[in-house]
Amino acid sequence: MFLYLFMDKKDTFIKAINKNIGLIFKVSSIYTHNNEDRNDLSQEIIYQLWKSFDSFQQKSSLSTWMYRVAMNVAIHNLKMTNRKVSTIPLDEQFINFQDIDNSEIEKKWELLRRHIESLNLLDKGIIILYLDNKSHEEIAHIIGISKSNVGTKLSRIKEKLKKQILNS
Amino acid sequence: MELDDFKNTWDEIGKQVEEKQNFNPKILNKMSKSKFNSKLQKIAIPEIIASIICVGSAIYIGFQFNLLDTSLFKFIGVSTILLFILLPAISLFSVQQLYKSIDINKSYAETLKEFAVQKMKFCKLQKLNITMSYPLLALLMILVTKLFGKHTNDENAYFMIFGFCFGYVVLLFFSKWVFKKYNGIIQQTEDLLNELTA
Numbered sequence: 314m315f316l317y318l319f320m321d322k323k324d325t326f327i328k329a330i331n332k333n334i335g336l337i338f339k340v341s342s343i344y345t346h347n348n349e350d351r352n353d354l355s356q357e358i359i360y361q362l363w364k365s366f367d368s369f370q371q372k373s374s375l376s377t378w379m380y381r382v383a384m385n386v387a388i389h390n391l392k393m394t395n396r397k398v399s400t401i402p403l404d405e406q407f408i409n410f411q412d413i414d415n416s417e418i419e420k421k422w423e424l425l426r427r428h429i430e431s432l433n434l435l436d437k438g439i440i441i442l443y444l445d446n447k448s449h450e451e452i453a454h455i456i457g458i459s460k461s462n463v464g465t466k467l468s469r470i471k472e473k474l475k476k477q478i479l480n481s
Numbered sequence: 482m483e484l485d486d487f488k489n490t491w492d493e494i495g496k497q498v499e500e501k502q503n504f505n506p507k508i509l510n511k512m513s514k515s516k517f518n519s520k521l522q523k524i525a526i527p528e529i530i531a532s533i534i535c536v537g538s539a540i541y542i543g544f545q546f547n548l549l550d551t552s553l554f555k556f557i558g559v560s561t562i563l564l565f566i567l568l569p570a571i572s573l574f575s576v577q578q579l580y581k582s583i584d585i586n587k588s589y590a591e592t593l594k595e596f597a598v599q600k601m602k603f604c605k606l607q608k609l610n611i612t613m614s615y616p617l618l619a620l621l622m623i624l625v626t627k628l629f630g631k632h633t634n635d636e637n638a639y640f641m642i643f644g645f646c647f648g649y650v651v652l653l654f655f656s657k658w659v660f661k662k663y664n665g666i667i668q669q670t671e672d673l674l675n676e677l678t679a
Contacts, residue, residue: 457588
C-alpha cells in the first residue's frame with residue numbers, strides 16, 4: 314500500500330516536472346551565467362521540489378508553487394555560486410538541457426536574458442512572473458508584496474526595459 | 482525587440498525545452514541518492530585550509546613561547562596567537578551563515594531580505610578580517626625576527642624594514658581592491674533592502 318502510494322506520488326511528480334520543465338529552465342537561466350551553473354541550479358530546484366512535494370497543498374496552482382520554490386532556491390544558490398571554487402563533476406549532472414534548434418529563438422532568448430540581467434533581484438522576480446502571464450494577484454502572492462505595489466513596480470520595470478531596448 | 486516579443490520568446494523557449502527534455506524516474510532516483518550538499522562543502526575548502534594554517538601557526542608560536550624573553554615580546558606573542566585564532570573564526574562564521582537551509586515556504590521578498598542581510602554581514606565581516614590583517618602583519622614581522630633572526634641587529638633591521646614595506650604595499654593594494662568590491666556590493670544590497678522595505 315505504502316509502495317503504491319509512493320509510486321503514485323513519484324509518477325505525479327515526474328508528470329508535473331515534465332509539464333513544467335520549461336519553467337525550471339527559464340528560472341535557472343535567468344539566475345545563472347553559464348550552462349553548467351544553469352544545469353546545477355535546475356537540479357537543485359527539482360531536488361527541492363521533490364523534497365517539498367508533500368507540502369504542496371493545491372491552495373495555489375502547481376506552476377505558482379513551482380515558481381515560488383524555484384525562485385527561492387535560485388536566491389539561495391546565488392550565495393553559493395558567487396563563492397564557487399570547484400564545480401560539480403559532469404557525471405553528477407543529471408540534467409543537461411539540449412541546445413535549442415531554432416537559432417532565431419535562441420538569439421532572442423539571449424537578448425531577453427541580457428536585458429533582464431540588468432534588473433535588480435526584486436525586479437527580476439517580478440518580470441519573470443509577468444512574462445509568464447501571471448496576474449498581479451499571483452505575482453503579489455509569490456513575491457510577497459501588495460497587489461498595488463506590483464502594479465507600480467511593473468510599470469517602472471517596463472519603462473526601464475523599453476529604454477534599454479531603444480538604446481540597444 | 483518589444484516587450485510583447487519578450488513574452489512570445491518566453492513562451493516559445495519554454496515550449497521548445499518541454500518538447501525536448503524528458504525527465505524520468507531514473508534521473509529522479511539518481512538525484513535523490515546523490516548528496517547535493519557535497520557541492521556546498523567544497524565551497525568552504527579555502528576557508529578550512531586557511532584556518533588550519535592559522536591555527537597551526539598559533540600552536541607553533543605557543544610552543545616557542547619560552548623564547549619570548551621580555552614582557553613586550555610575550556604581549557606580542559599572545560596578541561598574534563589571538564589574532565591567528567580570531568581571524569579564521571570570523572571567516573568560518575561568515576561562511577557558516579551561507580549554509581543555512583532553504584525555507585521554500587517563505588515569499589520571494591522574505592528570502593531576498595534574508596539574502597541581502599546575510600550578504601551585508603558577510604561583506605562587513607570580510608572587511609573586518611582584512612583590517613585586522615594589518616596589525617597581524619606588524620606583530621608577525623616582529624615575532625619572525627625574534628624567533629628566526631639569528632643574524633646581527635643590522636640584518637634584522639633590514640629584514641624588518643623590507644618585510645614591513647613589501648608586506649604593507651601588497652596588503653594595501655589587496656585591501657583597496659577588496660574594499661572597493663565589497664563597498665559596491667554593500668551599496669547595491671542596501672538599495673535592494675531599501676526597496677524591499679519601502
